[in-house]
Amino acid sequence: MAENYFEIAEWIKEKVDFKPAVGIVLGSGLGGLADEIEVKTRISYSDIPGFPKSTVEGHKGEYIFGYIEGVPAILMNGRVHYYEGYAMNQVVLPVRVMALLGAESIILTNASGGLNRSFHPGTLMCISDHISSFIPSPLIGPNDDRLGVRFPEMSQVYDREYIKAMHSVADELGIELEDGVYLQVTGPAYESPAESRAYLMLGADAVGMSTVCEAVVLKAMGIRLLGLSCVTDMAIDNEELFVTHEEVQAVANAAGSKMKLLVKNTVKRIFA
Numbered sequence: 158m159a160e161n162y163f164e165i166a167e168w169i170k171e172k173v174d175f176k177p178a179v180g181i182v183l184g185s186g187l188g189g190l191a192d193e194i195e196v197k198t199r200i201s202y203s204d205i206p207g208f209p210k211s212t213v214e215g216h217k218g219e220y221i222f223g224y225i226e227g228v229p230a231i232l233m234n235g236r237v238h239y240y241e242g243y244a245m246n247q248v249v250l251p252v253r254v255m256a257l258l259g260a261e262s263i264i265l266t267n268a269s270g271g272l273n274r275s276f277h278p279g280t281l282m283c284i285s286d287h288i289s290s291f292i293p294s295p296l297i298g299p300n301d302d303r304l305g306v307r308f309p310e311m312s313q314v315y316d317r318e319y320i321k322a323m324h325s326v327a328d329e330l331g332i333e334l335e336d337g338v339y340l341q342v343t344g345p346a347y348e349s350p351a352e353s354r355a356y357l358m359l360g361a362d363a364v365g366m367s368t369v370c371e372a373v374v375l376k377a378m379g380i381r382l383l384g385l386s387c388v389t390d391m392a393i394d395n396e397e398l399f400v401t402h403e404e405v406q407a408v409a410n411a412a413g414s415k416m417k418l419l420v421k422n423t424v425k426r427i428f429a
Contacts, residue, residue: 161207162250162304166257168206173198175222177231178428180260181420182252182371184236185268185406186387186413188217190420191234195224202235209247211235226425231255238366240344245295245370252371253304253378262319262381262428264420265371269363270348270392272356273337276363278391279412281334281419283320284384287369288340288361295370296377305377314376319383319427326422332415337362339386341369353392364392385420387412
């Protein structure tokens with residue numbers, strides 16, 4: 158599989174001559190950012206040989222190359238998830254390819270269920286740390302030194318300078334931004350009340366079905382990371398709540414304007 162990462166990156170380089178300064182994974186609610194950049198090229202995942210295809214509603218499935226506030230960027234408009242039936246090395250393939258295409262910094266975004274009782278639907282959370290214990294490690298298997306070391310260090314996965322910059326931008330824009338620990342589960346079932354209470358006891362502030370596996374492989378590759386999560390529902394104390402994917406998508410879309418503004422101005426602050 159390791160060879161596929163490099164082959165795919167070379168295939169894309171033959172199609173587009175573009176060196177991104179930053180990569181952004183557009184999670185639920187942030188897809189609209191794709192309509193607000195100066196687009197140079199779009200490449201559909203379905204056109205890339207050997208590339209996994211997103212099957213989740215709301216995830217388009219394409220790379221977008223263009224400029225955000227004058228900064229060259231590659232956007233991953235839609236991701237694939239472990240619960241779709243892909244092997245973990247396929248799930249992390251798109252972000253590894255982004256790094257191989259030249260993105261030395263990547264912003265990971267997602268939608269999540271809130272565990273911290275001070276949160277509410279629509280809360281934006283800067284990811285300060287994560288818990289990966291409930292998913293298979295994407296680093297299991299033979300190690301390819303071109304993709305990182307065998308035993309990567311994980312004490313500071315999310316770049317503190319980038320987190321500080323995002324908070325500074327949020328303050329200037331009047332956007333409420335929390336910090337918190339994100340925990341990834343496999344999905345696709347939402348958490349039971351007992352599971353949510355257990356995750357809270359472990360120190361998680363939000364829970365979701367993506368992102369951590371991507372962060373692990375990117376950190377191993379030496380990529381600087383920033384994470385942003387939109388809390389779309391409260392997973393904690395949810396005995397009387399019945400969450401649907403449509404409701405999650407609706408809250409994420411409603412918070413999308415704030416997320417877009419925050420991400421665009423953070424990119425400008427850090428990379429322009």
